[in-house]
Amino acid sequence: MKTEFQYIGKRVERQDTADKVRGKTKYVGDMTRADMLYGKLLTSDKAHAKVTIDKTKAMMIKGVVAVFTNEDVPQTPYNSNQWFPGAATAEDEYVLHKIAKHVGDRIALVVGETPEAAEKGLNELVVFYDELPVVIGFEEAKKNETVIFGTSNLAFEKSLACGEISEGFDRADIIIEDSGSTPKVHHSAIENHSCLAEIDPFGNLVVWSPCQVVFQVQHIVAKALGIPYDKTRVIKTTIGGSFGGKGIPILEPVCAFAAIKLNRPVQIVMERKDSVAGTRSRNATIQKIRTGITKEGRIVAREIVSEFDGGAYLTNAAAVAMAFGKKAFRLYKIKDQKYTGRTYFTNTVPGGACRGYGSPQLHAVSEININNAAKAVGMDPVQFRILNAVDPQEFILGAKDDIGMPGIGNARIKDCLIQGSEAFDWENKKITVSSKNTNRFAYGIGVAAGVHGNGYHGGFPDYTNVDIQVMPDNRIMVKMGIHDLGCGTVLTMQQIAAEALSINPKSINVPQADTFTSPYDSAGTQASRVTFVNGGALKEAADLLKEKMITSYAKLFNCSVDAISMIDGTIGHEEGKKISYGELAILSEAKLETTLKIYLEYKSKGNPAVYAVSFAEVKVDKYTGLVEVIDLLAVQDAGQVINMTLAEGQVEGGAHMSVGMALSEEIKYDKQGNLKTENFSKYHLINAPSMPKVRTLFIQDGEPLGPYGAKSIGELAAVTPGPAVMNAINDALGTNISDYPATPERIIEALSRMRS
Amino acid sequence: MEINAVINGEKVKVTCHPNKRLIDFLREDMGIISVKEGCGEGECGACTVLLDGKAVTSCTILTGQIDGCEIMTVEGLDKIGELEPITESFVRNGAVQCGYCTPGMVISTKALLNANPNPTEEEIKIAIEGNLCRCTGYNKIENAIKDLKVKES
Missing domain, CATH: 3.30.365.10 (Aldehyde oxidase/xanthine dehydrogenase, molybdopterin binding domain)
Structure with a gap:
């Protein structure tokens, strides 16, 4: 029975957006202080090198107040990913680095009276790079000829399992194997990373940061600088987008250090190339998946092995591998399943939280594999998913899932599939879609499902x-x-x-x-x-x-x-x-x-799962390899939507990120670790003409543990549209592309491979 | 060099290095903070302003180039009362999330509507093709612009 709400679910208007339209809202880069100084970071041009910096000429520039390098800052290591003090982790980062471990690594800070003075000072730094061998890509990392931290480039490894996969595979009539990959993705918040630090009249440090976790920033800054937590005040400012990218402190320790040292306010605003190279990224993956099914189409066993490119610092090496793995056990009923995750160091931008945290990578490849499994037994991919999807769990406080994690709750994945396929007109489109094909254009439809969580x-x-x-x-x-x-x-x-x-x-x-x-x-x-x-x-x-x-x-x-x-x-x-x-x-x-x-x-009383299913129709130009998404329906099991306008905004925006991952977004390096995609001219975000209209459908059946039945929406929104587009491309072309993104080059290559 | 320009409806006579980027001139010398930097190479559109009525990215224009020209930002549109309908439509349609791309998006909207009060869906998309937004997927922004069109026609 539906409860009538007074405010829940209503399209109440936001109170902060009118001033954003008027340009009155202040972001950190718009803030000023009397006596404020401007900091410019020197980031490494080399992927792996011992750095020596001669400050003499820079210090002679009028208006340059200070130049800080590794020699000037406290030598206390930290892990910027550590969001609470009790989290066990190794620590391998410093406020500024003496050994640069990736292009974009922070190696010095120039502080000037004006931005121009700081910029001039930056240009006058004499930097000597004593280059070290570079580790780029999984193969190089595994060789361990050059080790980036500790004793091996293997930063993390763990398996999760339920049942016994060998027994499961014995019961299978068919085993479907796929491999695939997902790229490093730049969060692409339009506001670059920024920070302002100052000392208040009582001697407290005040850090103004567009961040996601003030207590994490407080912890990292206090620890790295050896200052009292209680005198470290972190204030979350208006943020120009984050998507996980501003979740980990990057600039805060060095900005705070400079403000304390100089006893003046210091502001640092990054440029785009440093935001791409010198902050965090979605972890790239390579994956192998084996799924055992019966001839009736039931999944009886699955093994997933995923390797993660962790980048140059430890950060989230464990967290991303675990977040990815846990979700594999919460979408389909699979009695015998095993997951193994391994994260490797490379001399590239470190990994960090990125909208969906492991879910986009998991479903990118596994949902292609599920389609291939359905095809192998001649089943419709929607029906195959309905047959194998999990059912809602009876509401018991403290319930567990197959690997002992909190129960999945009121899991409405089947409703997403059933109601979504009706809204998309799946059955009809399935019959008619290929009739649109011409010599040049191929049309196809695709579906993909996904799961995410509700906290820690x-x-x-x-x-x-x-x-x-x-x-x-x-x-x-x-x-x-x-x-x-x-x-x-x-x-x-x-x-x-x-x-x-x-x-x-x-x-x-x-x-x-x-x-x-x-x-x-x-x-x-x-x-x-x-x-x-x-x-x-x-x-x-x-x-x-x-x-x-x-x-x-x-x-x-x-x-x-x-x-x-x-x-x-x-x-x-x-x-x-x-x-x-x-x-x-x-x-x-x-x-x-x-x-x-x-x-x-x-x-928190639980951690129920949330589910989404996307349906996509694409038009592929077989001459150019360009893909147009002509229809996209995103269905989310939302429990209870709190504000429909906000919920739609999340799903539409999530689709932008996910379709981007499927078609064009990729951080690329050459073999020396030079960044090839340092700005939006090379790193391709989807713009308005290429973005489809996103149709949204919310299943609102209430989650017993959520406020008024609500559960999460925003991260899950970035999970399924991409794989649905990928499945639609493969449907259109008869290919099995499973390396993201499906760029024109990849599509043309797959087509020519098919012809030969 | 001495720059004579009309900025947000006011005649301005200032001395400025002609090679200073227009975005820096507007933010630092004029205190116009709605003009945001996102990429510094004309790709993201967050710094879009009207230059003699046309939408341009102020990070790829030098201040020397605006001598004798008219520059308009959302602050100026607000002052002459032309911003309010756009603000109302953007807010109502949920077209603003983080808001960082929004002033640039509004300027592209204004440039479109000035030239074409009744744009098609396609024309709306093309008008904002140079403005990147990571939050909204553009759908609600396009809806907000569409609503303005209905009102003005």
Whole structure:
């Protein structure tokens, strides 16, 4: 039965976007301070080299205040990926590096009175590179002739399994084998990385950062610089896109170091080539998949081996391999399955979180393999998926999946497939699509499914704190460590609290994360946790606040709690006086000596799966190899959408990233480790004319553990459109392209291979 | 060199190195922060401004080139009351997420509508082909522009 909501699911308008249109919103690069200095990073031109820098000439430039190199900074190693202090990991990064391990590695900082002075100083640095052998690609990494860190380039290896795959494969009638690859992807937030650090009048360090986890930035900066955590204030600024790319501190330690050292505000704004080369990327993969099926089309066994290019620093070597692997056990019912993940160091941009965290890579290749499995038994790919997809799990707190991870919850993958194929007109298109073919153009359709999670529960600490208070002017103040990455997180929280308290969302203020004012949050705005975990916490805190408000009213007006109602910011008894929440707050303070306020530490109660299915139709030009996506339907199992406009925005934007991965996006290096795609002229994002209209369909069947039934949307949105496009291309051409992206060159090559 | 230009409706007479990029001149000398840098090579469109009514990327124009010309940014459109319908449509359609590409996108929209008040879907797409957006997938931006067209026709 559907509940009627007052605010949940409604297209409430964001309050921050009008100023963004007017150009009034300030990003870090727009901020200024009296006496502010400008920092310019020197990043390495070489992929692997010992660096010696002569600062003499640079220091003589008028307006250059300081030049810092590795010799000037604390020699405390850290792992920038470590988002909470207790996470076990090796540490291999420094504020500035003496040995450059990839093109774009940070090796010096020039600080000037003006951007021009800093730039001039940068150009006057004399840099000597003592070059070391370079490790590019998996083959070189595995040779271990040159080891980038520790004793081997193998940075991480682990297997996950359920059942016994040899027994599973024995029961199979057919085994379908595929191999494939996915590239390094640049997040391509249009705002480049930036940071501003200053010292406040009380001697505290203040770091202004467009980040995803203020407490991670605090931890990394305090640790790397050896300064007190409690005197390290990190404030999340307006962010010009992140997608995981700004999730790991890059500039913050060096910017903070310069501000402390010079006791003046320092601002650093990166250029695009440094954002591509010197921050983080989606990890590239090479994969091998074997799937055993019966002649009736049931999957009985699967083995997935995926190798990850971790880049030059350890960062997320373990996390990405594990995040990828765990999802393999949550989409289809496969009794006997084994996954092995291995991450290697290479002299390329380090890996990091990137929208979907392992899911885009997993489904890129496995969903091609699933199509080939369906084909092998003559089954329709949608029907094959419906036959093998997981069913919703009965709601039991503490339920587990096949490998002992938290239960999958109300998994509506089959609804996505069934309702999606109807909305896409799959059955009809299947019959008619090839009739459009001409000598030059081939048409095809494709489907792909995918799964993602809701936070860290089951793997890492996943809790948050909420401080919610009724203000005297009938407004609500919510303090929690959230970071709006542009998706509308603030509005999502406003709508959740508004629903619980029955008050207009615009009357609720949810300032963003600040380590001095936000209560602690264990994991930040990442891992698809915010709506589910932070939203869950806020709903629970708001419900407790409501109880306190009702109790206070009953005491003040000497009535029973039963007939007290709260509607549209007004509380009253059916026979008594109606007062505003603000008036109740004033009376509670004056007469009951209490604040209408709740402080709640909330632990995530689960980590249900979320599912998506995309359907695509493509037109492939067999002469040029160019692909046009002419229809795209993205279906998401969303539990309960909090704001339909925001949800659609996530799915449409996710499709942009995923289709880009399928068709054109790829960070490329030559054998010496020189970056070949240092800007948008070479790294091809999809632009408006090439972007299809994305049709969206949300399955809203409620997740018992989510606030009002909600679960995650934004990361999953970037998972299935790409593989659906790839399957459509292969359908159109009769090829089996499984290396991403399907560039014109790859398509022409596959066609000529087929002809010969 | 001495630059005489009309910037956001006001006559400006300043001395500036002619080789300074227009984006830097507008941001640093004029304090116009809506003009954003995303790539520095004219590929992303975040720094788009109107130069004599045409949309150009200010990172690939030198300040010397604007002598005797008129420059318009969203601040200027706001001042003359031409921004509000666009703001309203972008907000209502959910066309803004992180917002970093938005002022440039709005300028391309304005250039289109000035020249062609009734653009087709295709013409809308082509008008913003030089403006990259990573958040929205362009769908809602195109809807916002379409809504403006209906109003103006």
